[in-house]
Amino acid sequence: MSDFSKAAYSINLWPEGFMPGHGAQAPEQDTDDHRGNVDRLTNVSKPALYVYPAKNPTVNPAPAMIVCPGGGYSILAWNLEGTEIAEFLAQNGMTAIILKYRCPNNREGAFQDAQRAIRLARLNADKWGIDPAKIGIMGFSAGGHLTVRATCKYDEQSYKPIDEADSRSPKPDFAVPVYPAYLNKDEQVAPELLPLVNLPPILAIHNADDAAFVKGTRIFVNALADGGFDFCFRHYQDGGHGYGLRSAKSVKDWGRAMILWFKEKRIL
Template sequence: MRPASLAALPLFALLLMTHPLPAAPAAPIPLWPGEVPGEKGSIGEEKDTSGPKSNQVQGKSVIRLGNVSKPTLTVYRPAKDKDTGASVIVCPGGGYSILAYDLEGSEVCEWLNSIGVTGVLLKYRVPKRTGLEKHTAALQDAQRAVGVVRARAGEWGLDPKRIGILGFSAGGHLAAAACNNHDKRTYEPVDEADKQSCRPDFAVLIYPAYLTVKEQGDKVAPELPVTTNTPPTFLAMTQDDGVRVESALFYYLALKNAKVPAELHLYPTGGHGYGLRPSQHAVTTWPQRAAEWMRTRGLLTADK
């Protein structure tokens, strides 16, 4: 029997041969090897809190994950022929109450794969723990995540000097907190991963929340002590966002004054909580702008 010619192959098969698909995400990895710091008892079953009447985004439902007490990392790898060696830890938003797990998580990792970047989806602890600041438990998880990715960079084929962090809304605040609190971990080290630097190499903040304190003249929040060692940062926001756009402006100014390389994109409309689902608003182009920023900074150049 003669082998089939290329002309006889289905179009989909030809496309797979010329444009390999990203690998399916690996199974979630427990973030902590044993007990999670500070966790005491059950907070209830982890579940999707969305219901039939929950708001949709661009006609699609959103997974709103609640009661997260066992943080995980899920690694999304790009196709081998596109892999740049860069990686980004993705922090979904949700007001430190839930995680918009697909809208601001898995869908974002898939976009990162399309530009040759490994997406690492961080499922961090929510809701905020009683008696602690809103971000305390989540920041422990974010610091740990950066250390784990850096410790396993060789195993995963990643560049340990191109590990970024990307966050939306509360996840944007968490990403900023990780960028400005890397000198000392907020938990007792547990293994070799905690001997690695937990400083992200760059950050992408999309409609970030909680960056400033309105009652204090939009002073940058005390948990975000911007310094010259804060990583290069890309920000995007809209003027009609329910989170005051001034917060992004003042945070950008803090970065500028500290001589941190930063890029800020402001759009007139689009609101809040759109992820990267396409819309009629100009802000829907933020992924292209972010990719351009990463490219101009040399973050998307494959290792040789």
């Protein structure tokens, strides 16, 4: 069952009655599918943020990361790509903020939720003890696509401003897509991610044996290289897809590599 209790605190993304777009038709629930010890949450109509404060941060205020679980925009892999990631980040000195975004089949709602999440993190920076100039976003599979879209389309007004939070910038200060999905259309970067302009530092993580999606990541990072952007591509040999921090294959190193990249970029 998806566990929301480990977060220090949580907030709803939208004031009651002001959420743009639409939610799910059915009540929010965990699915009956728990294969691989994965809690699968679906029918999200009330998106929210779940905050895991940094433990023993090495910089003060701490950097923060919006965490977007994957699940094909149908479910959210809540423990595998949410709480386990948040706890890892918090243990390494970064405040983690899990985004419970709208699903299923609601990419536009998810994008609105991601933009709103970054804005709310900036609005609450003092309260949460985070640096408003060090707010990143990371995601897995479909959450990786959402991460890249929020990073590349930060200047797109996906909804009309509602309150003070919407005066803040939705542009992340860094981004980490992990085995992202849907980044390409044929041999090109997917059109909803274009154009690539004035992007923050990006760490892309993928492995060669994720046959369905690694091609899109290669196309995306090649476009980053062509554009002269600040990026790093950690390309592993094997790991499959949907492993979070649990893999025993070569990609098991990605979490440590990410922390080293944060230190290299003086984020941590």
